[in-house]
Amino acid sequence: MKGKSIVNNWLLILAGLLILVLAGIPSLVQANSGQESSELANTSYGEPEKLIAPLTGTVSIFDGAVGKEDGHNVMYTTAKGIPAKLNVIDLDNYKLLRTIALEDAESTWAHEVTVDGDLYVATIGGGAKLWKYSPETKDAEVVATFPGQTFPYSITSDPEGNVYVGTYPSGNVYKFNPKNEEVTNYGKMINESSKQYIRSIAYIDGNIYAGTAKDKIIKYNIASGEKTNIAASLDETGTVYDMDKVDNRYLFIRYNDTNNGYIYDTQTQEWLDVIVPNVRGLHVEEESYNGSVYYMTPDDKFMSINLSTLEITDTGMRYGSGLRGADWVELSDPDLPGKSLVTINWSGSVTIFNIETNQVIERPSLVEGAPAIMNKVKNGPDGNIYISGTQATEGAIFNPIDNSTVSFKLGQGDSIHSVGNKMLFGVYPGARIFEYDTNNEPADNNPKQLFQIGEDQDRISDIISADGKTFVGSIPDYGKLGGALTLYDATEQTTPIVYRNIVENQSVVSLAYKDGIVYGSTTINGGLGIDPVAEEAKIFKWDVENEQKIEEISLSIEGINNPQTIGDLSFGKNGLLWGAVDNIIFALDPDTLDVVKSKKIYPDGALHYADWQTVDLEWSNDILYAKFDNNLTAIDPETLVSYKITDAKSFTIGDDGNIYYSLPSNRTLLYKVEVTSAGLIQEILDRYHSSEDIMQPVYAELTNKLEQAEHHLNKGDKSQAIKHLNDLLKHLNKESMSKFISDKAKNILNTKVENLIKTLSPEDESPVNSIPLTNPDFEEPLTDESIPGWTSAFQEAEEHYHEISGERSFSGDSSLKIVDSVRSASVALYSDTIDVEPGVEYMASTRAFTEEGSASFLLRFYDNDGNQVANYANHFESMLGQWEEVTTQGIAPENAVYLRIYAYTTSYQIGTVYFDDINLWTNQE
Template sequence: MMSDPQHRPTRRHLLGGGIAALAALPVASALGAPALADPVRPAAASLIDLGPALASVNVRSVAFGQLQDGRSVAYALSNGDPATLSVLDVLTGERIFGTEIPGAELGGFVTPGPDGLIYFTCRSPMKGGLFSLDPVSFEVTLIAEGISGQSVLYDGSFGPDGRLYMGTYPNARVLAYDPATGEIEDYGTQTEDAAYVFGLGVVDGEVWVGTGPVPHLFRIDIASGERTEMQPPAHVMEGTDWFTGIAQRGDLVFVRLSPRGTYDMAVYDQLTETWLEEIVEGTFDTAPTAVARLNRVYYLQGDVLMGYDLRMRRTLSVGFEDSALREELSEAVGTYGIASSEELPGLSPYTVVGLNTDGVLWTYSTRRKQGSSVIADVLASPAGAHSIGTGPDGAVYMGAYLSSGVIGRIDPETEEIERLRGPKQADTIVAHGQQLVISSYPGAVAHIGDPSAAWDWSAFDQILMLGRGAPNYQDRIFGVTSVGDRIALGSVPDYGQLGGALTILDPATGDLEFHRDVVPQQSIVTLAHSDGLVYGGTSIHGGLSTTPAQDTAQLFIWDVAAAALVSAEEVVPGAKVIPEIAFGPDGLLWGLAGEGTVFAVDPTTGAVVHRIATGLPFGNNWGLLTSLFSRTSEGCLYAAGGNALLRIDPVAATADVVVDSDVRYAALGGNDRIYLAGEINVYRLEE
């Protein structure tokens, strides 16, 4: 397909201890623990480059419009390294223009402006970049980044004054950009108890602002800046922690809520100034279309296109749930942008168009109850591994961060990387007997399936969803280990929450034990099992937008049969996270501490027998970007951390650097070869 040259953005404006193994056994105190061993020594190693871990389309933001020549188009931001922007013909899927966004891996919002330009945001590692696209010349301009010290810009909406209003993280600010003057007005932090202004919309000339994870809904007078907090009724606020989207359509305002289990949508009537009693359940994170024929808007309820009658104030079916198109799109992670034929004159009347995360562009006739799809030529981009693990088949699997639903697999025989369907974000991948367990975000979900069969992600069974919000308040599972026929899972709580959980699950029956705050106010990020005891490492950090209440991470022991905590103690003074633990070939329990110590504990006595200083930071707040595993054939362990690969000799109590850069994760394949996931590419250690 044809595409214009990939223009690069031009800069225009920049703003600026010890632990007891059993209650009856002796405990080695911190005073009695060994002194730190000698630090790591560098070593040389050769690597074989296997190529990018994953390369895919991952559309997260979409807006629709028309070019000067009359073509109806979609403006699509796709996540990757770097993120990309594509302009697509909605009738054919042809890419008319595409460009990479250097310095950004994640797209934000995209919206047409009244001046004819298209405005969009990107981030990570850049701080909240605001861009414009000229749809005539296809020039991309970086307008500003890091405005008022903000990392993320959310939900841009133009007001009647022609200014672009945006919410922010981490200080829950509201900003207004004036394209005519280039000036940016900062309306300040909206509330001190929430870090996000996530939902924002312009309603009858006012800016409505929704926060999270502590929910507030404000109305801001554009001229005066005066802010008034709205007080939605109990049936709207019950279970609501976030206001995630605000869109006025006619006399109604559609307000999307989270988590409420599956994301819901409340409706506010501007004429009567009341909230309707009906809560529209299970809506996806996509705004309703503009008002279409028959005084309707269209929205997504899960993966089903639905209609809403603005006059009758009620939902209605458009037949999508029974269509062949729904079945065709069944494996898609989601659709982040839809539009009606009233917005896009090139479409037939009574038609809705959508663009899925994986680049599938679909159209559906609400009159004929039929649809079709094409694969749009979205500019793809490579992505690094977010997680890594070895399956029972010996293959190494890699999860992706907020993907379009992909998993990578390294074939142990050919070492080719396969791209497979999977969850949006695989956080942990482990073998359980002959099955593969994959945990995913959001909502602390786990699936299980047989990787030896022809790969079919839809055949994997969802065996757990702890869920955001009440009653469990869990969001991410990073620690997973087999406990006989059962599985132990350690989790990080929801946004704004402290206190992770240990869940013991029988995947055959679904029976589970849920134990929150095993270590009070700490998350559980790594697990190991031996002889009926589950060992776990914690992080003092909870969900995003929380302040730790404890000072030091702990290593705990849980008696599975008794369903009781045996002990929980500090093993490395000052460590904020214990990101990895694993049993070594010497029978000791080895682990990594976040501040850079490799340690070993004797499980029979509870004594800390080794502490090795590495000078390398291990893991982030939750212990990501680390790995630890035993290599029996060599009688040693390997650890990934601090962007390096270390070889741990348990006899000599040394940790030597084998690879000193571009190491995010590591795993031992069934072929006894070591694979490394770098920022983008995957390597095999040559020996």
């Protein structure tokens, strides 16, 4: 299939566009201007190609809870993924009973088994939701949602079976009543900034206890609404990360900054006279055992504290993790008498602490996981693609030549940078820099921690290297303002020098370097949980030798007022400093920081950014690639003509010039867009010649053949261009030349030249006759609330309906949206009748965006009495999470008189699907 080729002759494009689409060539990327550069105009972008789910090495679990099911003790736990998967493990027989996909959810930190035996799970992803799992029906369903909330971090319940959920970003507490399914919002527990966590929660005797990220523990009396901070006397700072009720009387809590534990007696309303040192998260058990509470320490010790004597004892048992849920269970195993404390670890292994025998038994993971979610992708010096995960313990190395992956140990890498033969990863939390040596295999010390920034920094936003030095931009910890620029001398491996508040109260999000000067851009945002005080982001210059800021400016571009974030920054070949802000690309004179050129790429209000999110920039073959929000866009740096290529969450350009990226809708999968042009092939030749992967005899001949091909292309003679490209391939693959070229360079060049030949070659297709349709792109205004050219086949309701939507469109401004959330109904739109000729094959296509679920695209033939005589259907499910072509075709029966085209969700399908640009054609001359 040919790629999306960008050409100068717009009249030719407009005349042939329909024929090209119907012949199977992907539609042309729409330009924002009629003027084009030669390089961008001659570049072809292929259709998105699904490659692999690279992060599959581990199961990621944050929490678990023990319950009863059919008389057996069971462990409930949820593996992070898209979708998240609830696992039910029989602890008595130690086997996996079932796995249930929690659709549209990604993960959870909170499970709660109520007095009724039901399990509640508060999930993250697709908005904050509360799920209920019944041990009787074995089904899970969403029973409550919390509008405006993204993270329901904490959950607890009361003796009546009511469930309480603490959320972010509003810092609210909600109550769900399972009897009437009502949700009560008790509102914010504190109101100190616009973003607040309720990170832990407990219920005792009519009071909710909410652990915040602002030092406080709020006692909320449900009857009176009175709020009291019971932690005022503790003199602690940071997040109350963990809090569990014990014996329905005590609160056992832990502060994340100090790992100090405290015990509060809710009856006497006093803190017990003890500080429990070195407590490890995330939980303790809700019932004491012989008057003692058991907990973990960071050095793997299983400890206990007696609630009466406050004596702390080392049990002698060891466990290399925290307690992710902890419950007492009486197991049927005679070797484990009495009660055992059961927990689950990050990778799904169940661990049993038997108090009577002092045994620690770890049982292998039975959890069915899902591919982990990618965070960043970046091309490496070895031609491999390096991938970090979100809330992960592993990264991955993807080899584009053979599509293989290798895993390595890594936390959440928020930034990745290539320097020499090393890859640097900025890992959260703790603003740590890890170094991976690409010349060696992954190992316990590869990657290794190179340094930690400190100075209240928590997230690495950008890394660059120059002149033997590494420069790091960072964002501070929760509740703090003031990011930093950090300098690390890689040649001397000295202690990094941290320059905080380069721009007062702002974070550094992007860096570039030239001639001893670091250029940086900022965001007014600090860590989560604190509101900004600065009004606008800035651009600054930092003199490395003299260790001082020499300039700081506000960005002066029409249409940009008080930007929250500016970035990325990147130098182009013309020496200009390029950057982006919101929906605008711009270039600065690096000496004066004056704006040389700028352009609005997307309409105002069309893009939405997270607090520290910048517009990622990367260069390839004199084309600037920019990711505005999730819109990966190619920009000509001379004319600023731009084209959207695809939706992307993170992207990089490989050694082969192709785009490798993750999708916003499913970040577990790596995709590729093949990029093809003569100029790109020359760039690859030049690069491999510089690295000595291609020696002079081969380089000179290949360059000559490519120049001749380009010469004929410029004259419009494609056949002669193809001849010279075929000559190039013959020379490239001569046995006598193999000693002058590496296998990697030969493989990439073979693929690139073959793709260019395919792009230039005429399609060997039968003639295509397009059949006109009424309103095939759903752009015509409604007539009496009906869609011109289309009719609804069924009665619709709130849970199953269609509409014309401006939320998504493949072309134009609108599309047909079908929403069907019940299996007992159908939604179908069918076209006006189209006359047919018996015995002729008819083909139909649509562009479909499957947001979730599945749908159908149909051709139905009818006789003269309106009876259906043939049905040709394409039932499709969630695919790329972006616009894709869906086709169906069929031969008109002998008694067929007309056909209709259907966009449809059948009674067995549910989903949210958009349809656009419907076409009908036949090859009949």
